[in-house]
Amino acid sequence: MTDSRSPRPSVTQALTLHTDGRTTEAEAAYRQILDREPRNADAWHLLGVLRSEQGDHDSGIAFIRTALSIQEAPEYHLNLGSSLLALERMEEAMGAFMAALRLSPDKADIHFQMGNLFRARRLPNESVAAYRKAIALRPGFAEALNNLGSLLMEVGDAEAAVAAFAEAIQSDPANAGSHCNLGYALDTLNRLGEAAAAYSVALTFQPDFALAWSNLGNTLKGLGRLERALAAYRSALTHRPDFPMARSNLLMAQHYAPEFTNADFLAAAREWAIRDGDGPPLAAPAVRDTDEARPLRVGYVSSDFNSHPVGYFLENVLKTHDRSAVTAFGYANNSRIDHVTERLRAAAGGWRPIVGIGDEAAADLIRQDGIDILVDLSGHTGNNRLPLFARRPAPVQVSWLGYFGTTGLPGMDWIIADRHVLPPGEERYFTEKVWRLPGSYLCFTPPTEEVAVGPLPMLGGGPVTLGAFHNRAKITPSTVALWARTLAALPQARLLVKSREFNDSGVRQALRDQFATHGIAPNRLRMEGWSPRAEYLGSHNRIDIALSPTPFGGGTTTAESLWMGVPVVTLRGDRWAGRIGVSFLETLGLADRLVAADPDDYVAKTAALIGDPSALAGLRSGLRETLLHSPLCDAPAFTRSLEEAFRSMWNARKREP
CATH class of the missing domain: 3.40.50.2000 (Glycogen Phosphorylase B;)
Structure with a gap:
């Protein structure tokens, strides 16, 4: 067979090298073809696809546009749109996909990528419709079924997600990702035994599947099998040592086990920070001004701004913040939105969804918002954004409410507690400085549901x-x-x-x-x-x-x-x-x-x-x-003490060199 060293490789031969993973030889072959045939549109297109697959989307886009300048083909527009979507150039990607659809309206791959585009733009109804169209055109389209199922999970329809994942498995029984997705959906539906079985099948097909090990650990913990859960988290980390969420899951699970102590929690949190804290701690940003009269800009970060303990305990605090003292922003990492979310959003001075936004981009957003004090409400609980705090987007960073131990993160300056949960003398188990509120460190928001107290x-x-x-x-x-x-x-x-x-x-x-x-x-x-x-x-x-x-x-x-x-x-x-x-x-x-x-x-x-x-x-x-x-229910008094704590933390930061 002619290879890339031949002076006259064909597009078919170059594509064979490409699909075999011999990318250096494939690129050389494409370029040899173009040296010989500068208007070979297929070679320009495939060279663009190869470069995009390597992560060089800018070059990929340029090469595919060159192909389109020579001739049109639905595949060219489709792959151009995919590269633009990878760069989050949404409007241009939409134009490319629409051009592809005009040329080939019944091509399942185009509708699939439209579904991905709508999902990235937070348009779930349009995304579901596009995925379903792709599946109708190509029954058993496993990738579309998996994406559809994941989207249905995001919008809270776990039953329909189970059906989508099951259909994906029927089409591709050895796909470990589909079994893992099914396990997650079943866990959400409280079908824990079935969820554990689904994860086990995923691991049969892919024993090094770290996400499946970590999710299995969560399900085993739910089943009350704590020792097995801890072992599953450790297996996840064996296969993927740079897996922050698995390490957080392991740390979180230790709080349930009597054999672990406060010293163990500290050691595990420090290990998390060393392995997953994204390198050496960054210096805190400089205090932006010295106007002591202006309101502090306080950002709250959580994955639980919904019907969750964090949402319940935060609601009245947000409602009673003194706007002359604090401007509160919510940075919402939760996909699930409900009536509690809406009440929290209404009570905040600013609201920023950060689901799907990378840590660096989220940190830039927080800096642009001019946040003075950034408050983490998750700690090492699920879907936390601690790596975001490692990027030091705010001059003062605080842990409060959603967790019950040290984060271990050098960039977390303070932790808010009270004398009952964190008695004097236990500060040594925390990397943060401890700020104790005068009463309880929590403020209870009474339920909106009107349920009377019954007789004994x-x-x-x-x-x-x-x-x-x-x-x-x-x-x-x-x-x-x-x-x-x-x-x-x-x-x-x-x-x-x-x-x-x-x-x-x-x-x-x-x-x-x-x-x-x-x-x-x-x-x-x-x-x-x-x-x-x-x-x-x-x-x-x-x-x-x-x-x-x-x-x-x-x-x-x-x-x-x-x-x-x-x-x-x-x-x-x-x-x-x-x-x-x-x-x-x-x-x-x-x-x-x-x-x-x-x-x-x-x-x-x-x-x-x-x-x-x-x-x-x-x-x-x-x-x-x-x-x-x-x-516990005096939200105005509690919030004043919290605001005083924030102001004192801020003043202490201003006094630092």
Whole structure:
């Protein structure tokens, strides 16, 4: 066969070299053809495609435009549009794709790329229609089915996404990416056992698939198999050491396991910063001016600006910011948008979606907005943007609200806490400087759902019902042992657990088996899955007392239980994640009755509450008002203290050389 060294290679021979991955030889062959035939449009086009595949889109575009100047072909316009889309030159890409469609309206690849363009422009309806057209023209178009499924996940239609991924698998059964996508969709639908199976199939076809390992870890954590989850995260990092989210997932999971300590969290966070913090820390930008009277420009960054604890706890803070003191911007990394998102957007002074925007581009946007203080609300939780903070887009950077430990990031200046979650002396476990607010570090936004507090259920003649509405990962073996001791001390009681994971029958049976090893019969356990928030809140009217887990205690669930009049018995933990409920109860003045020093005290406090039904009923009837009139719900006062903290941080930065 003639190769690139031949003085007269053909386009077919050059294309063979190209498709075989022999790109240097292929480019030489294309250029030899063009030296001989300067108006060979196919050679110009294919040379442009090759250069674009190598990441040199500017050269690729120039070569393909040369081909088009010689003759038109739908493939030329299609590949020109693809290169323009890669450079985010949206209008030019649209023109190229439309030109391709005029020449070949029934070509599936063109509709597929139109779908990609509409998706990049945040036009989901148009994108779905384009993907569906591509699939109709080419049944079993696996890449289009996968992109359609991913888009459907973004807009919240997981059932339709499952169907798309399943069709992609039917077309290409060995495609590991399709199985991984299916696993993610099934997890979202609380079909955890099926999700774990889908990830396992993906890993059968591609054992080094780091994303599948990391996602499998998340699902295993949801199933309550924490040791296996930790192993899965480590496998992800073995195959892809530069995988920040997998390392964050590993760090996050450690907070659930009693064998890990605050020192371990610090060490793991520092390792994350070294490996994934994007190089040595950048110097903080200079303070832009010295006008002490102007409002500070504060940016909040989160993937959870929706129906999520971050959204619930932030809402009233945004609403009560003093506009003469703070101009608040939201940098929203969340694809899911709901009524909470809209309320947060309305309360903010500026709103910037950053989903799909790279860290450097997002950092440039923040700099252009002139942000003085950038606040991370995610830490090492899912879809965090910590690498963005590593780029130092603001003079002062702060961690608050969404996480419960050090980020480990040298560029994170402060962490906001209180004396209950971060007692004096534990500063050594944080790379950030600690700022303690005077009360709790959280401000609860009361639910908009109007659900009244019901009477104490046990007074109605039924059994005593203890409740625990925590995610399955928090129900660790030590938690099961603690709750089993409590049930053994209260033979008349039963336990209702409720969380999305309990939609899965395998999760339910595994927990029954765990309790059985402690002598607790299955008929003393009731398990329920996800329900809408109003129904979920109403479920509190079926329990007498709520139980907090260990070592990762209740946070949002504790606040919601108190709102519904249900006291929460809490073990004082050895870590921030085990003290969030303690912070609430200390603030309400209920710690002496509800915060236990050890497991014996936990059982005793629960039994004491059950043993005095009239006192428990009185506590229940007044809890909502107590909470509503406490510092936990005093958004104006809380926000003033937060603003004072920001101003002090800012002034301290101004004084630095």
